[in-house]
Structure formats: C-alpha cells, structure tokens
Amino acid sequence: MKPNSPKTLKDNTVILHTAALIILPMQLLLSIFLLLRGHDEPGGGFIGGLVAASAIVLYLFAHGVEATRRLMRVDPHDLLGFGLLLGVLAVIPGLLLGEAFFTALWWEFYLGPDTLVKLSTVLLFDIGVYFAVIGTILTIVVSLAEAEHS
Numbered sequence: 715m716k717p718n719s720p721k722t723l724k725d726n727t728v729i730l731h732t733a734a735l736i737i738l739p740m741q742l743l744l745s746i747f748l749l750l751r752g753h754d755e756p757g758g759g760f761i762g763g764l765v766a767a768s769a770i771v772l773y774l775f776a777h778g779v780e781a782t783r784r785l786m787r788v789d790p791h792d793l794l795g796f797g798l799l800l801g802v803l804a805v806i807p808g809l810l811l812g813e814a815f816f817t818a819l820w821w822e823f824y825l826g827p828d829t830l831v832k833l834s835t836v837l838l839f840d841i842g843v844y845f846a847v848i849g850t851i852l853t854i855v856v857s858l859a860e861a862e863h864s
Contacts, residue, residue, distance in 0.1 A: 734776035741769030749844050750837075759840035763847025770848075771855050779859045790856055794849025800842030804835045 745766035752758025774782040808817035820834045 730776045734773045738769050738773050741765055741772075745769070745844075749840060752840055759843030760847055762840075763844040764851070766844070767848045767851035767855075770852060774855065774859060779856060779863065782856070786852075790849045790852035792849070793845050794853060797842045797844065797846030797849055800845065801839055802842075804839035804842060807835055 745762040745764075747762075748757040748765060749759055749762035752762065770782065770786065773785060777785075805816055807819050809815065811819070813819070816839075818834060818836045820832060820836075823831045823833070825831055
C-alpha cells in the first residue's frame with residue numbers, strides 16, 4: 715500500500731481474516747438455532763436473521779465484497795424477495811380454510827416412536843422473516859461497501 719493511498723476493507727490483519735473464517739460457521743449455526751427455537755421460545759426469524767447477516771458482514775469486512783459475493787452465491791436482493799414470498803405464503807393456508815388473516819395453523823408428524831416434528835405457518839413466516847432480514851441488511855452493507863470502492 716502506498717503511504718497516502720486510502721485504506722480498503724481488505725487492508726486488515728491476519729487475525730481478522732482467520733477469525734472471520736472460524737466465526738462464520740458458528741454464527742450461522744447459532745442463527746439457525748435461534749430461528750427454529752423462536753416459535754416456541756424467545757428467538758425467531760428476526761434475531762436469527764440479524765445473527766446470520768452479522769456473520770456475513772464480518773466476512774465482508776475481512777475479505778472484501780467480491781469474496782463475500784462468491785461465498786454467498788445468491789444476490790442479497792434475491793434473499794429479500796424469497797423471504798417476502800415465504801411471508802406471503804404463510805397466510806394462504808389459513809385463508810384457504812376460511813380462517814382469519816394470519817391465523818396460525820399447526821401440523822404434527824411422528825417420524826418414530828419418540829420423534830415429533832411440528833410444522834406450522836408460524837415457522838414458515840419466521841423463515842421468511844429470516845431471509846428478508848438477511849437480504850435487507852446485506853443489500854445495504856454490500857451496496858455501501860461497493861460504493862466505497864468505486
């Protein structure tokens with residue numbers, strides 16, 4: 715780097731590079747845990763999405779925009795749109811059954827003698843919020859990072 719050149723996102727330490735690689739998968743797992751736990755206990759799509767987005771933003775700060783886009787493989791706008799689509803789809807089962815808008819519906823399946831799986835429109839909505847939050851945060855941060863480098 716030249717003495718008077720502006721500092722870029724990639725001009726940081728080896729510690730940040732390594733920490734981002736180690737922390738990213740752990741934060742993503744935590745975000746999925748928070749998402750799936752949310753419809754029965756505190757947590758949910760919003761906080762899970764924030765944790766996932768913060769993991770990817772840390773990676774962006776450590777490795778730059780291009781490396782982050784390669785890691786994600788999906789444009790943040792597409793994540794936002796997918797999340798909004800899931801949120802809309804969550805209301806359709808209730809409307810088809812003649813229930814009020816946003817009525818929660820639950821289905822339980824036994825996968826074995828001791829394994830109960832609960833699926834619901836609440837979970838579908840939470841997953842939609844999860845992707846919408848990730849898409850929104852990453853759209854903003856990636857756009858700002860790209861504008862800084864142009």
